Amino acid sequence: MFGFCGSRKASERGRRAAMERNSVIIGLSRAMVVVEAGESGGTWNAGLATLDAGKPLFVAVYEGMEATTPGNTRLLERGARGLARSRRTGRANLKPVKDAVAATPAAVAAEAQPALL
Numbered sequence: 001m002f003g004f005c006g007s008r009k010a011s012e013r014g015r016r017a018a019m020e021r022n023s024v025i026i027g028l029s030r031a032m033v034v035v036e037a038g039e040s041g042g043t044w045n046a047g048l049a050t051l052d053a054g055k056p057l058f059v060a061v062y063e064g065m066e067a068t069t070p071g072n073t074r075l076l077e078r079g080a081r082g083l084a085r086s087r088r089t090g091r092a093n094l095k096p097v098k099d100a101v102a103a104t105p106a107a108v109a110a111e112a113q114p115a116l117l
Contacts, residue, residue: 022046030104031056031097033083037071047075056100058083060092 022042026032032050034057037043050057059072061082066073076082081100086093 023049026050026053026055029055030101031058033058033060033097034072034075034080035060036069037075038069039071039074041071044071044075047071047080048078051075051079056081056097056104058097058100060084 022045026046026049032046032055034043034047037047037059047057047059057075057080059075059080059082060069061072061076061084081096083096084093085091
C-alpha cells in the first residue's frame, strides 16, 4: 500500500481532520507520494511526517515546480526522492515507488489485518 497526498483549500476543521487522516494513511502505507506541496499545510506536514517515520517519500518533479509548489523542492532537499515522468511514455514513472513498496516490510502481515467489509 502507498498513500497519496495532494493539496486543496479547506476550513480549519477540515484541515484538522485531514491531518488526522494523513497520520493514519502514513501509518498504514509503505511509501507516500506527494504531487503538490506548499511550504505549509497538510500536504507539507504529511511529507515531513513520512520522512520522520523513515518511510519512502516520493515527490513529483516537473518543470516550473519551484514557482508553483515550493514545498516539493523543500521536501526533496530534506530527503524525498524525485518522481519524474518516463521519457518513453510521458507518464509518471512509478517503478521506483513500486520497488520501494516491495522492499519495505508490511507493518502487519496481510493475514493478520482485519477484513474491510
